Amino acid sequence: MSEMINNREYRQKVLKELITELHNGKSVDEIKPRFEELIQGISAAEIAEMEKALIMEGMPVEEIQRLCDVHAAVFKGSIEEIHRPQKPEEVPGHPVHTFKLENEAIRKLVNTEIKPQLERYKNGETDSLKALKEGFEKLWEIDKHYLRKENLLFPYLEKYGITAPPKVMWGVDDEIREGIKEIRSSLSNHTIDLGKAEETINKVMEMIFKEENILFPMALDSLTEDEWLEIVNASKEFGYCLINPKGEWKPARVDIAKKEQAEGNQPVGDKGYIEFDAGCMTAEEINALLNTLPIDITFVDKDGAVKYFTQGKERIFARPKTILGRQVQNCHPPASMHIVEKIVEDLKAGRKDHEDFWIKMGDKYVFIRYFAVRNKEGEFLGIIEVTQDIAPIQKITGEKRLLSEE
Numbered sequence: 001m002s003e004m005i006n007n008r009e010y011r012q013k014v015l016k017e018l019i020t021e022l023h024n025g026k027s028v029d030e031i032k033p034r035f036e037e038l039i040q041g042i043s044a045a046e047i048a049e050m051e052k053a054l055i056m057e058g059m060p061v062e063e064i065q066r067l068c069d070v071h072a073a074v075f076k077g078s079i080e081e082i083h084r085p086q087k088p089e090e091v092p093g094h095p096v097h098t099f100k101l102e103n104e105a106i107r108k109l110v111n112t113e114i115k116p117q118l119e120r121y122k123n124g125e126t127d128s129l130k131a132l133k134e135g136f137e138k139l140w141e142i143d144k145h146y147l148r149k150e151n152l153l154f155p156y157l158e159k160y161g162i163t164a165p166p167k168v169m170w171g172v173d174d175e176i177r178e179g180i181k182e183i184r185s186s187l188s189n190h191t192i193d194l195g196k197a198e199e200t201i202n203k204v205m206e207m208i209f210k211e212e213n214i215l216f217p218m219a220l221d222s223l224t225e226d227e228w229l230e231i232v233n234a235s236k237e238f239g240y241c242l243i244n245p246k247g248e249w250k251p252a253r254v255d256i257a258k259k260e261q262a263e264g265n266q267p268v269g270d271k272g273y274i275e276f277d278a279g280c281m282t283a284e285e286i287n288a289l290l291n292t293l294p295i296d297i298t299f300v301d302k303d304g305a306v307k308y309f310t311q312g313k314e315r316i317f318a319r320p321k322t323i324l325g326r327q328v329q330n331c332h333p334p335a336s337m338h339i340v341e342k343i344v345e346d347l348k349a350g351r352k353d354h355e356d357f358w359i360k361m362g363d364k365y366v367f368i369r370y371f372a373v374r375n376k377e378g379e380f381l382g383i384i385e386v387t388q389d390i391a392p393i394q395k396i397t398g399e400k401r402l403l404s405e406e
Contacts, residue, residue: 014034089216091247091249092245092249093232093245094228096216097249098245099148099211100212101246102145102241106142106208107205110139113134114136117131118198132192133184148235152320153219154170154330155326155330156219158326158327160222160223163330165214165215166330170333171333171335172207173333174334175203176204179203180200230322234322290310291310291313292312294388295312295386295388296315297384298384298387299382301382302348304328304344306325306326306327306328307382316366316388329341329344343370347383348380354372356368356370357369365389369386369387370385
């Protein structure tokens, strides 16, 4: 056993050295012989450990993100197949089965529609622009795939201490999104940047490889059946990319005790009254009242964990229940994480009591406000995020009194 541990530690050390050498400028071809000599196969878990160790030792997430495509190329063909008596990812309706179906549809779209039209455009056939516009409009559906991955799958991986790969992947997801947005914008003006288009679809294909050979095996090793079931139940809110799930997955064995324990911690069904500074209400009344408000509210506790959010009829941002208990920083893309951390720090320290932002989202004009929550003694209890579409409010003119007729 000690020999196995020592060998694993040695291999981990060398793997980190190889990635560091890539970081310092060595080419994939220079690294590959040493890599292949070192091992016959490498597990997804070891890749996760390697990336986490590099981040813990001070290498910025952005640097590993820059290397992501490079080290994925090194790992191709070397990741061991994980054998199971039953493979849940092969069951229609299982989240991984659905993710893989989407990946197949994305591959088909890229290989049979986008790439051929790019070649036609290179050869001077400008009528291909119309087909390319349609192709990249379809490819934008990949946003739904990434949103489910980032908001449903990543929180559970973080729960099990797997933090580095999600951070790296989320960063690359955002690069892909930005690439597709730029291409769609240029195609609307009847032109296209070939270099950007090829770079973006290459990143799309590399991300498929990383998901299927690194992310999904790691998740299948970690998550329980009831956690996969939570992901199934929350997926519809985000939608699906190019396909619909085939079949309805049902766990072979749900962790009933765990599920009952989780449900037992919820105040639902508690008919006792809760006293406030002015009046009292039941838990049922409070829940219904908050869900009736024409705003979205999310509460993050003093330790930075998402503790509650409203579920009104007209929600602006998707809030799956899987974010409950997640650190608020991890609910945002890596590129904006430093902004979130600064807001939390300022509100917690008392330098500010609130912070406001406003953004355009199609027909919506979204007003986002963050407030520090403190008790009577001024002790910091957490932060609430209040989100509202103020476009209808801005259109209000004149007066409408209570007694006015319609």
